[in-house]
Amino acid sequence: MPAGASGLSRPEGGPAATARHAVTAEEVARRAGVSQSAVSRAFTPGASVAPRTREKVLAAARELGYRPNAMARTLITNRSRIIGVVMAYLDNMIYPDVLEKLAAGLQRRGYQMLLFTGFKDRHSDPVFEQVMQYRVDGLLLASTTLSSDLSDECTAAGVPVVMFNRMTEHPLCSSVTSDNRNGGRQIAEFLVAGGHRRFAYIAGAAISSTNRDREAGFREGLSRHGFSQIGYAEGNLELGDTRTAARGLFAADEPPDAVFVGSDHMALAVMEVARHEFGLRVPEDVSIVGYDDVGAADWPSFSLTSFSLPVEPMVDAAVELMMEQIESSSILSHHRVVPGCLAVRGSARLPGGPVRDRDGTLIWAPGGME
Amino acid sequence: MPAGASGLSRPEGGPAATARHAVTAEEVARRAGVSQSAVSRAFTPGASVAPRTREKVLAAARELGYRPNAMARTLITNRSRIIGVVMAYLDNMIYPDVLEKLAAGLQRRGYQMLLFTGFKDRHSDPVFEQVMQYRVDGLLLASTTLSSDLSDECTAAGVPVVMFNRMTEHPLCSSVTSDNRNGGRQIAEFLVAGGHRRFAYIAGAAISSTNRDREAGFREGLSRHGFSQIGYAEGNLELGDTRTAARGLFAADEPPDAVFVGSDHMALAVMEVARHEFGLRVPEDVSIVGYDDVGAADWPSFSLTSFSLPVEPMVDAAVELMMEQIESSSILSHHRVVPGCLAVRGSARLPGGPVRDRDGTLIWAPGGME
DNA sequence: GTTTTTTTTGCATGCGTATGCAATTTCTCG
DNA sequence: CGAGAAATTGCATACGCATGCAAAAAAAAC
Known part of the structure; x- marks a missing residue:
């Protein structure tokens, strides 16, 4: 067998002289x-x-191959038609989805997307400096927050900030989230109705508003039925940490019979640990419920019951919020909360209750919940 | 229970007057x-x-909160320090990964990323017009190709083009791929050595060079052992199509006992169909091998044997190729082929051969293959 | 202290486009 | 056909910054 060309670089054809003189x-x-x-x-x-x-x-x-120079135009109009998008990491499978939909939405309105990602561990402040130099018309943050000072700087510079899937206390940032609290609550009701007794919650990023709200809703729903003591561990949106968290819970004296995991991304890992490390049957031995309803949740191997993150309406809302502020050149600070619904599948024991079919997905809609 | 604020928009605090006069x-x-x-x-x-x-x-x-205006600078220096990145879709889980690493790599060298994505169905030509208006210093294409005319336009404009995970015949585009052909060949050898007799291949995007090379390598490896008749179907990188393809193969009179699927993204779907629709055991009834080695391949539920796409070195190579061309202001047209290796897991019957452990991953390294 | 060398500074200009204004052309209508 | 209204056009300027050049200042050499 020939050694193959692996690892070799094979130049073909010389370089072409590049005029580089763009047509004006x-x-x-x-x-x-x-x-x-x-x-x-x-x-x-x-x-x-x-x-x-x-x-x-x-x-x-x-004939000349002319294309207007967007940079020069920006200089005059003071509008770059570029939105800075900051998405620290893309592990959670909803983010690629968000990115695609967002890009499409912005494109449709004639905006481009300057993306900043891949700095999970590092801080986002240096990135911020860069974004601002490009005079973005708006800033969309997902899976990150901005320090209060930086938010102020944006406001001072007249750059609207929209947070996606996170909220902030800052008075001049807008945000779009799903109804996390209600989602947590519904999951609690669902699990209680399913006859579970020992509950646990696995947190995502403990400081994030999204996680806090999901947890708060869950606890609220449970305590309404008298369950106030529940298992707790933190997965930090990290698969490694999540597995450790799951092991801790399942190895306990009184392991939970129902686990709500703060996001599907982690929930799938929890399910893997339950099945393959502890030999637990899902949902017979333990019910697992996630949040986000990522694509893989629907695969037969997982059949993960999960609260659907309404990605499309959320993205639409985010884009709208952004455009509104750009066009009116004023910072608005609106918080949009988009409702979702529980996609019922096989990873959690079913209550007797009202499971309905909607567009091929089972959803759970008990009276007074919606 | 209160009706909740679902779907409502709750404004808080009035708009802030925005000076919008950036400091000069x-x-x-x-x-x-x-x-x-x-x-x-x-x-x-x-x-x-x-x-x-x-x-x-x-x-x-x-004191004044001054930030240099990158747009104005671009106008003078004729360098935007922006790379246009076109990635038609992000379904395949390697792409989010690529995106993160790419962003980090560019960032490190002081470049930003203008991202175009989310137009799987639509054509990419209108997108192209937009990119070029922003005077990007380079163009990186993944999961898309550029028509020959457009490539010419880039060359004319002095904008280097680097294709990622795709090759092109165009004389003035550079490209970075993994050693697809060798990968396909190794998989063939591996499956033959594992004692399989009835092979099938499920294609990704049939027209793409990547798919062609993987398939060619696979067929080449098989025919070397006398297997020239193999099952074939097309998944088009689409889960729906992939399932259909898999059903066709498994329902045949003589179903394959070894399937090589052109990418993990599809391979996982094939495995789902095999197990849950046909009740096949993997790998006892059928071996399944993928390509890319995405994160999920390593999950116990799948334990997918897969040829590792060397994402990190590929991204590095792509960035290097790009920088080289930008700095020398000349279009080079180099093709970089990065070697990978087969990550051996449980979805395919093991041959007796030399399976080695490397950094916790089993790889297969028969004599003379590497 | 003077001359020479080196470093630092400001002036002036230009990058490619959008836009207010006045000049010009075209159209409308009596 | 002519006056007025409306549409179109070109001129000139400005956007915010980088950079060549010459002047000025500082440093070095004598």
């Missing part, structure tokens, strides 16, 4: 026999140009 | 009692400024 509006103007202003106007929707002139300009532009 | 170098200069040039130089590493002056400037800048 000036040149197009000369070619079309008009002024530079005319060229500008031909590319500005709604500007005052005679149709015939516009045609001439567009033709010349096409 | 001019203002900093006045405050520091120097010229605007001095300010510029204070922020340019290696520029000619007295330390004392620089201090004064930085102090004034800090």
